[in-house]
Amino acid sequence: MKTLLIYSPKGGSGKSTLARNLAVAAVLDGVAVATLDTDPQKSLSEWWDRRDPARPAIRHFVVPIAEVSGPPEPIDGIDLLIVDTPTAVEVFPQAIKTLLLAADMILVPAKATIDDVTSTERAMRFARGFGKPAAFVLNQVKPRVLEVRDARRRLAGVAEVCPVDIPDLTEFFRSAAHGLGVLELPDGRSAPDVAALWRFAASRLGLTAAEAA
DSSP states (O other): OEEEEOOOTTTSOHHHHHHHHHHHHHHHHTTOOEEEEEETTTTHHHHHHHTTTTSSEEEEEEGGGOOOOOOOHHHHHHHHEEEEEOOOOOSHHHHHHHHHHOOOOOEEOOOOOOHHHHHHHHHHHHTTTTTTTTEEOOOBBOOTTTTHHHHHHHHTTTEEEEOOOOOTTHHHHHHTTTOOOGGSSOOOOOOOHHHHHHHHHHHTTTOOOHOOO
Protein backbone atom coordinates (compact mmCIF):
# COMPACT_ATOMS: atom_id res chain seq x y z
CA MET A 1 0.00 0.00 0.00
CA LYS A 2 1.30 3.44 -0.97
CA THR A 3 0.57 6.46 1.24
CA LEU A 4 -0.01 9.96 -0.14
CA LEU A 5 0.03 12.66 2.53
CA ILE A 6 -1.71 16.00 1.93
CA TYR A 7 0.07 18.38 4.27
CA SER A 8 0.09 22.13 4.88
CA PRO A 9 0.00 24.36 7.97
CA LYS A 10 -2.00 27.02 6.14
CA GLY A 11 -5.75 27.13 6.61
CA GLY A 12 -7.85 27.30 3.45
CA SER A 13 -5.13 25.85 1.23
CA GLY A 14 -7.52 23.16 -0.03
CA LYS A 15 -6.10 19.99 1.52
CA SER A 16 -9.47 18.24 1.80
CA THR A 17 -10.45 19.33 -1.71
CA LEU A 18 -7.30 17.79 -3.14
CA ALA A 19 -7.67 14.63 -1.05
CA ARG A 20 -11.20 13.85 -2.23
CA ASN A 21 -10.56 14.73 -5.86
CA LEU A 22 -7.38 12.69 -5.99
CA ALA A 23 -9.24 9.78 -4.38
CA VAL A 24 -11.89 9.97 -7.10
CA ALA A 25 -9.25 10.25 -9.82
CA ALA A 26 -7.45 7.19 -8.45
CA VAL A 27 -10.55 5.01 -8.16
CA LEU A 28 -11.67 5.98 -11.67
CA ASP A 29 -8.20 4.93 -12.84
CA GLY A 30 -8.73 1.46 -11.40
CA VAL A 31 -6.70 1.92 -8.23
CA ALA A 32 -8.14 0.57 -4.98
CA VAL A 33 -8.09 3.66 -2.77
CA ALA A 34 -8.90 4.59 0.81
CA THR A 35 -8.90 7.94 2.56
CA LEU A 36 -7.85 8.72 6.12
CA ASP A 37 -9.20 11.83 7.85
CA THR A 38 -7.06 13.09 10.74
CA ASP A 39 -8.55 16.60 10.74
CA PRO A 40 -10.90 17.45 13.65
CA GLN A 41 -13.01 19.50 11.23
CA LYS A 42 -13.84 16.24 9.38
CA SER A 43 -14.47 17.90 6.00
CA LEU A 44 -13.25 14.81 4.18
CA SER A 45 -15.43 12.54 6.31
CA GLU A 46 -18.51 14.66 5.72
CA TRP A 47 -17.86 14.52 1.97
CA TRP A 48 -17.57 10.73 2.13
CA ASP A 49 -20.84 10.52 4.11
CA ARG A 50 -22.58 12.37 1.26
CA ARG A 51 -21.18 10.06 -1.38
CA ASP A 52 -23.68 7.80 -3.16
CA PRO A 53 -22.81 4.11 -2.48
CA ALA A 54 -23.51 3.46 -6.16
CA ARG A 55 -20.45 5.53 -7.07
CA PRO A 56 -17.02 3.87 -7.43
CA ALA A 57 -16.12 2.74 -3.93
CA ILE A 58 -13.65 4.65 -1.79
CA ARG A 59 -13.03 3.20 1.65
CA HIS A 60 -12.76 5.71 4.45
CA PHE A 61 -11.21 5.80 7.90
CA VAL A 62 -11.03 8.37 10.69
CA VAL A 63 -8.20 8.73 13.19
CA PRO A 64 -8.08 12.14 14.91
CA ILE A 65 -4.61 13.63 14.78
CA ALA A 66 -4.40 13.54 18.59
CA GLU A 67 -4.76 9.74 18.42
CA VAL A 68 -2.10 9.10 15.76
CA SER A 69 0.55 7.05 17.52
CA GLY A 70 2.06 5.08 14.66
CA PRO A 71 2.13 4.77 10.87
CA PRO A 72 -1.06 3.70 9.08
CA GLU A 73 -1.45 -0.07 9.01
CA PRO A 74 -1.69 -1.75 5.59
CA ILE A 75 -5.32 -2.18 4.54
CA ASP A 76 -6.26 -5.43 2.85
CA GLY A 77 -7.06 -4.89 -0.81
CA ILE A 78 -6.05 -1.21 -0.83
CA ASP A 79 -3.33 0.08 -3.16
CA LEU A 80 -3.34 3.73 -2.09
CA LEU A 81 -4.13 5.54 1.15
CA ILE A 82 -4.66 9.31 0.92
CA VAL A 83 -4.22 11.08 4.26
CA ASP A 84 -5.79 14.47 4.98
CA THR A 85 -4.18 16.47 7.80
CA PRO A 86 -5.33 19.38 9.96
CA THR A 87 -4.12 22.94 9.76
CA ALA A 88 -2.59 23.38 13.21
CA VAL A 89 0.23 20.90 12.60
CA GLU A 90 2.41 22.51 15.26
CA VAL A 91 -0.05 21.45 17.99
CA PHE A 92 0.65 17.75 17.35
CA PRO A 93 4.28 17.67 16.16
CA GLN A 94 4.94 14.01 16.98
CA ALA A 95 1.83 12.82 15.15
CA ILE A 96 2.73 14.91 12.10
CA LYS A 97 6.28 13.54 12.12
CA THR A 98 4.85 10.02 12.26
CA LEU A 99 2.68 10.66 9.20
CA LEU A 100 5.51 12.34 7.30
CA LEU A 101 7.78 9.37 7.96
CA ALA A 102 5.07 6.96 6.80
CA ALA A 103 4.38 8.82 3.55
CA ASP A 104 5.54 7.56 0.17
CA MET A 105 4.84 11.03 -1.22
CA ILE A 106 3.88 14.38 0.27
CA LEU A 107 1.79 16.99 -1.55
CA VAL A 108 1.81 20.52 -0.15
CA PRO A 109 -1.01 22.70 -1.55
CA ALA A 110 -0.44 26.45 -1.65
CA LYS A 111 -2.38 29.43 -2.90
CA ALA A 112 -0.45 32.10 -4.80
CA THR A 113 -0.38 34.63 -1.96
CA ILE A 114 2.67 35.83 -0.07
CA ASP A 115 1.29 34.44 3.20
CA ASP A 116 0.65 30.99 1.73
CA VAL A 117 3.96 30.85 -0.09
CA THR A 118 5.95 31.85 3.00
CA SER A 119 4.11 29.40 5.24
CA THR A 120 4.30 26.46 2.85
CA GLU A 121 7.98 27.06 2.13
CA ARG A 122 8.70 26.46 5.80
CA ALA A 123 6.45 23.42 5.86
CA MET A 124 8.15 21.94 2.80
CA ARG A 125 11.63 22.41 4.23
CA PHE A 126 10.49 20.61 7.35
CA ALA A 127 8.88 17.78 5.36
CA ARG A 128 11.89 17.30 3.11
CA GLY A 129 14.02 16.80 6.19
CA PHE A 130 12.50 13.33 6.41
CA GLY A 131 13.87 12.40 3.00
CA LYS A 132 10.51 11.71 1.35
CA PRO A 133 9.45 12.72 -2.18
CA ALA A 134 7.46 15.94 -1.93
CA ALA A 135 5.97 18.53 -4.26
CA PHE A 136 3.97 21.74 -4.09
CA VAL A 137 0.60 22.08 -5.81
CA LEU A 138 -0.57 25.59 -6.64
CA ASN A 139 -4.22 25.46 -5.68
CA GLN A 140 -7.27 27.71 -6.13
CA VAL A 141 -5.41 29.81 -8.68
CA LYS A 142 -6.75 32.57 -10.88
CA PRO A 143 -5.79 32.23 -14.56
CA ARG A 144 -3.20 34.53 -16.08
CA VAL A 145 -2.36 36.23 -12.79
CA LEU A 146 1.18 37.53 -12.26
CA GLU A 147 1.26 36.29 -8.66
CA VAL A 148 0.84 32.69 -9.80
CA ARG A 149 3.96 32.88 -11.95
CA ASP A 150 5.91 34.51 -9.14
CA ALA A 151 4.71 31.95 -6.59
CA ARG A 152 5.70 29.08 -8.88
CA ARG A 153 9.18 30.51 -9.37
CA ARG A 154 9.70 31.03 -5.64
CA LEU A 155 8.37 27.62 -4.60
CA ALA A 156 10.48 25.91 -7.26
CA GLY A 157 13.53 27.16 -5.39
CA VAL A 158 12.52 24.96 -2.46
CA ALA A 159 11.06 21.80 -4.04
CA GLU A 160 9.39 20.40 -7.13
CA VAL A 161 6.15 22.12 -8.15
CA CYS A 162 3.43 20.13 -9.87
CA PRO A 163 3.34 21.25 -13.52
CA VAL A 164 -0.44 21.70 -13.45
CA ASP A 165 -2.26 24.31 -11.35
CA ILE A 166 -5.68 23.63 -9.83
CA PRO A 167 -8.08 26.47 -10.72
CA ASP A 168 -10.39 28.39 -8.42
CA LEU A 169 -13.77 27.21 -9.72
CA THR A 170 -17.12 26.83 -7.96
CA GLU A 171 -17.52 23.31 -9.35
CA PHE A 172 -15.17 22.06 -6.63
CA PHE A 173 -17.65 23.19 -3.98
CA ARG A 174 -20.70 22.06 -5.96
CA SER A 175 -19.32 18.59 -6.53
CA ALA A 176 -18.30 18.28 -2.87
CA ALA A 177 -21.86 19.04 -1.80
CA HIS A 178 -22.92 15.77 -3.47
CA GLY A 179 -19.99 13.62 -2.43
CA LEU A 180 -18.47 13.80 -5.90
CA GLY A 181 -15.17 14.71 -7.46
CA VAL A 182 -15.00 17.07 -10.41
CA LEU A 183 -14.04 14.12 -12.62
CA GLU A 184 -17.52 12.73 -11.97
CA LEU A 185 -19.28 15.84 -13.25
CA PRO A 186 -20.61 15.61 -16.82
CA ASP A 187 -19.01 18.91 -17.83
CA GLY A 188 -16.29 19.56 -15.25
CA ARG A 189 -14.05 22.33 -16.59
CA SER A 190 -11.29 21.44 -14.14
CA ALA A 191 -11.42 17.70 -14.81
CA PRO A 192 -8.31 17.74 -17.08
CA ASP A 193 -6.34 19.57 -14.38
CA VAL A 194 -7.30 17.09 -11.68
CA ALA A 195 -6.55 14.16 -14.00
CA ALA A 196 -3.13 15.65 -14.72
CA LEU A 197 -2.45 16.13 -10.99
CA TRP A 198 -3.36 12.48 -10.39
CA ARG A 199 -1.02 11.32 -13.18
CA PHE A 200 1.75 13.41 -11.63
CA ALA A 201 1.19 11.96 -8.16
CA ALA A 202 0.79 8.40 -9.47
CA SER A 203 4.05 8.64 -11.38
CA ARG A 204 5.92 9.84 -8.29
CA LEU A 205 4.34 7.06 -6.24
CA GLY A 206 5.21 4.45 -8.86
CA LEU A 207 1.55 3.53 -8.93
CA THR A 208 -0.59 2.99 -12.02
CA ALA A 209 -3.88 1.23 -12.63
CA ALA A 210 -2.07 -1.54 -14.48
CA GLU A 211 0.34 -2.12 -11.59
CA ALA A 212 -2.49 -2.00 -9.05
CA ALA A 213 -4.40 -4.66 -10.95
